[in-house]
Amino acid sequence: MERTSLSELFGSFFKIGLFTFGGGYAMVPLIEAEVIERKKWLPQSEFLDLLTLAQSSPGPIAINTSVFIGYKVRGLRGAAAAALGAVLPSFIIILIVAIFFAEIRHNAIVEAAFKGMRPAVVALIVVPVFSLARGMHPALIVVVVLTALAVWGLGWSPVLLIIAGAAAGIAWALTIGKKARS
Numbered sequence: 494m495e496r497t498s499l500s501e502l503f504g505s506f507f508k509i510g511l512f513t514f515g516g517g518y519a520m521v522p523l524i525e526a527e528v529i530e531r532k533k534w535l536p537q538s539e540f541l542d543l544l545t546l547a548q549s550s551p552g553p554i555a556i557n558t559s560v561f562i563g564y565k566v567r568g569l570r571g572a573a574a575a576a577l578g579a580v581l582p583s584f585i586i587i588l589i590v591a592i593f594f595a596e597i598r599h600n601a602i603v604e605a606a607f608k609g610m611r612p613a614v615v616a617l618i619v620v621p622v623f624s625l626a627r628g629m630h631p632a633l634i635v636v637v638v639l640t641a642l643a644v645w646g647l648g649w650s651p652v653l654l655i656i657a658g659a660a661a662g663i664a665w666a667l668t669i670g671k672k673a674r675s
Contacts, residue, residue: 499574520555547560
């Protein structure tokens with residue numbers, strides 16, 4: 494297998510960053526398609542592990558994911574190239590918008606464009622949920638639903654639920670998981 498160049502890594506994440514609206518979660522399906530299907534840098538299972546790690550780490554999920562994928566593909570330089578590629582388009586666009594914001598903030602066309610993008614952004618956020626759920630055990634889907642209800646319905650802290658999930662996963666791996674491998 495050929496070694497991926499830093500410019501290819503940067504270019505892939507730059508393209509994703511340039512054509513994604515809606516933040517990190519909207520970038521996840523594009524990252525998944527690029528990394529798994531187009532470039533074949535990672536298998537699906539490894540991508541899911543990196544995505545879980547990115548979600549559990551502080552910071553934006555898209556940047557964390559790009560860093561972890563870049564590191565996996567090309568080490569520390571790959572992490573820097575991927576992160577820079579993912580961040581640079583947004584930085585440039587925000588810089589340009591900030592320069593001209595006073596002139597366009599009350600423009601009806603700009604407001605209409607953003608209102609029109611909302612449904613697409615929601616769809617881009619929902620797609621990874623179904624994509625990630627495809628390979629899950631039905632019991633884990635129940636855990637996901639119960640966790641969502643606990644956060645939205647009961648107002649529980651997502652941080653505490655993530656810590657509880659990590660503790661449960663470690664306990665499972667140390668007890669039941671060890672027995673299953675034997």
